[in-house]
Amino acid sequence: MDLRFRDAEPSAEERAAVDALLGPPPTGWEGGPRTEEDLRFAAGGHAARDRRDLLLPALHAVNDRVGWISEGALDYVCRRLTVPPAEAYGVATFYSLFSLKPRPARVLHVCTDLACQARGAGAVRRTVEETLGPPGMSWQPSPCLGLCERAPAALALEAGDPPKTAVHGPLAPDLTEREEPPAEHAVPQAGQAGLVLLRRVGAVDPASLDDYRAQGGYAALRHAFRLGPAGVIREVLDSGLVGRGGAAFPTGRKWEAAARQPDHPHYLVCNADESEPGTFKDRVIMEGDPYALVEAMTIAAYATGCRTGYLYIRGEYPRAVRRMSHAVAVARSRGLLGDDILGRGFAFDIEIRRGAGAYICGEETAIFNSIEGYRGEPRSKPPFPVEKGLFGKPTVVNNVETLVNVPPILLGGAPAYAATGAGGSTGTKLFCVSGAVARPGVYEVPFGATLRELLDLAGGASGTLRAVLLGGAAGSFVRPDELDVPLTFEGTRAIGATLGSGVVLALDESVDLAGILLRIAEFFRDESCGQCVPCRVGTVRQEEALHRLNRRPAPIDAAADLALLREVGRAMRDASICGLGQTAWNAVESAVDRLGVFSSPSPSSSREASPS
């Protein structure tokens, strides 16, 4: 690799931001001042290239300090890490939180996504536009910020040293900042008996390891050491725990497969990218009970033979990043992470990585590319992560909620855990209830509770219920006459729906459903990585067709557009590389088929007349 640079120089500030992360450049080859000595040796080779995984943190460093990434700054990052500038440009332009053009230091990211749209994001957007002007400079529309219980929400990011962030939820009409409520604000059940995953949220001081230990923390890790790695895996297998990130894969089987791999090292990746619109449960756990995740990751690493774990948190979660960073640092200083955990000779540490605005990086292989410093594009499977994952090594990827189930499993025993729930869906589940309900928030209920019971817990629908979106943008709509569906993987599947990541978005009659569908289509078009044709172009065609169908008066050839949606949707589902493209038509399909959206009352273009 023979790097070629153009003549752009970094500013002193950009240089300082990068050096604060990477240390001063050791030689002229890595961007330092040129010396006599540099002329007599050449740096490079693997040693220089092996730090590619610092590319994303380095881009963050510049963007955090200056607000955007100039040519000089990008070149300097490339020199420091021996990355070809064209590739670094490809990476930087992949993420929506980075700008390659100058912009104000402070940018307001205004959520225009589903839950916020159901709670007046349209009006908010107009207010913001009146105050701050057209989008693109000091404000920009944003996909779901994971603050849906406080919709309509916004996030202000202000570059500087240190950078500042402010969460607005709900966004005040005059855009003034208010203090962010504590994490338990999102948990209406906080303090109630019977909670498992949420029991400490609001009760424990998230900054205090001692408090965490006083409330039962680290008892599970001690028990894990007694069980041994194989014993832990057996418990997790017997508990029936399946992944909560959306794919519902049995966690014990994943761990067993990874633990068996002869290739080393093994890696653990905790997926906290949480970007499915309407999802905010992982945020609440990380903000409200951060040590629980540190302990759970340690147990997972112990069981599967990992020395290093990466915690990948979406870039829009500043408080979760702060709390988790603090918890990891404290745990390390107290011997609960590091070379000799609890004096048992087990070595494990956690690195926190921040996403930069890309839903797709939550896909289990895209997250590897993102961490490694490449574009966050999914890889093709096989090989599966447990065989070849992060850095090409056997890797366990688990969702935050999945992992925090493990300590209670070990403490209560697998049989007790498996006794909760219904059928093959064992344990409790976190649901993110938002939209038209009296008390939106994260709710913990045993699998098998009905949708009606869940909505009642949340104070019931705040209007005449029109539909419930289950599972998020990749999920499907459920009708008001289907509220008795048991919330289990099997139960939702039986009615053609899915639990997905636990999104329960209630929509009342006041909401423009067609507008919600358009937003879903826009979301997938924006978030497609662009790698494969069915998704890259199919999501665009889906959005175009919905725009046509939305036109008033209704177009005469609605049937043709519905047929087109169906055909494109089927190809996206069948032929896309990853779950994003494969599910991009789910919600629209269910709205057409189950809710009868776009079936006009005139008999000529009724739902029956549309080809299927």
Next chain:
Amino acid sequence: MSTVPLQPPRRLIEITVDGEEVRVPEGATVLDACAAAGKDVPTLCYGDTLTPKNACRVCVVEVEGSRTLAPACSRRAEPGMAVGTATERARHSRKVVLELLASSTDLSTTPRAAEWIAEYGARPERFGPDAASVAQPPKVDNDLYVRDYAKCILCYKCVDACGDQWQNTFAIAVAGRGFDATISTEHDAPLTDSACVYCGNCVEVCPTGALSFKTEFDMRAAGEWDESRQSRTTTICSYCGVGCNLTLHVQDNRIVKVGSPHDNPVTHGNLCIKGRFGYQHVQNVPRAEPTVLSSADLLDPAGPAWGPSSASSAGGAAPSDG
């Protein structure tokens, strides 16, 4: 020099393609098996000299027991696999993929595209006249080759050929995301400001004609390009001792394009700037403006006339890789 390397014997595995049993060596792809069974499965992003990227999805086939369709070009054949190349499901996805591509991209110079569109009954026009496309003016920023990204299907082959799979120059990468993704140098700089060394290995693998020799581009624009009047002669490059095979495409007694056989063990289709573009000196014809690289350019220590004005940085576009 007469030793023939012996491949270790490879186990044969049996799979069925459209109900017909075929045996392929272990490690073969489903595409290999389809070829062995005589099935013509369309491909676009697949390249015989590159690791499959399986991005275009035009080669999808139905594999029994699989939730989704599988890309034939990259899926390994497994014993007992039952593959359907012409099932309704596979044909449907192929048809839609062709419609999506043809409605967004200029496929006029993509070999066989028109044939497949007819075969699968694809109707790209169904998305209407306002369907978004990647139409844009061609990038003509050097005298050797043209980048006409209105024809680009984003197959990643040029990026892989320029990067770690062959050239190791990394002059181009995919930038942006989703439908806005493009093949780009850093900050979309002109090639002459980039790391490009004009090996043309990206041109060699481009399946759509988005990348083409400037000669071809100009002749097409003038309506003079006529492959039926072209001959191909494979010879050995005389510039250095490596001995690369060159395939000279000649129309009206003029070299109009240079390739290299993909099965050549020395080149695998790859060349350097001299073999690829340094052919003007053999043509005893008056030079047309703008000039193509000449031997005098190559011998000029100041570098070729089209090079960057400030050759200060390492790498540069100087022909240093011979």
